[in-house]
Amino acid sequence: MSSTKYILGLFDDPDVMMHGIDKLQKNSIPIYDVYTPMPIHGIEAKLGIKDSRLGYAAFLFGCLGGTTIFSLVYYFLVHDWPMNIGGKPYFAVPDFIPVTFEWSVLFASFGMAFTFFYSTHLFPGRAPRVMDLRATNDRFVIAIDAKGNIAHDDITNLLKEAGAVEIKHNDRKYVSYE
Structure with a gap:
């Protein structure tokens, strides 16, 4: 069993990332979360996030x-x-x-x-969990929970097809130069 917790797909364009979300959802891959440096309209509805109470x-x-x-x-x-x-x-x-x-x-x-x-859970004194520091600057990150029953290579290939600039696992890193 792999020690990888999350697979991160890094995108440099929000439209390409939205296409990646569609591609992952079409293949029934559950998305853990999406991190963006700016608000993207319509992403909550696409991910199925409910309104805040x-x-x-x-x-x-x-x-x-x-x-x-x-x-x-x-x-x-x-x-x-x-x-x-x-x-x-x-x-x-x-x-x-x-x-x-x-x-x-x-x-x-x-x-x-x-x-x-x-x-x-953002009370004072707790260290925030940051998947990738570039998500606050210039990258759009899709985090996929790797503990599921889907092979990691299949997820990696889907992210590459969707246009991910970089794909990160806990223990290794793939970079596509497209």
Whole structure:
């Protein structure tokens, strides 16, 4: 059994990489992930990536923040220490709106940050896993999980046919000069 975890196909053009994704999917080869130095429109749909649920978390954290501060202000200004300011009633809702909005935004922003770090495992102190450093500069990388039942040579040949400039395994490296 091979010790190779991932097979990387490096492309220098996003259109050629998209063609490579089509070719791999047509041959039923599961793609682990794709790394690009810039956003490519339509790649999420092609890879079957679902929309993020981070917006739902933001809404829930915002509701939690708004409810928390509204309850605290209500308790402080109506029950604990009611003050008659300018003849207004104790429970003047328009006075609560600015601080409620600010706390909703504060809770939503911190909650989204913590939820994002938790869901992506990018919390502080963890070293990021980078498949190939050139994916942040000028290369488009398709990572294929090599633990499957497909022969590595078949995957290598498919990537070469798709136009990969370079193909990397853990233990060896193939370069095509086309």
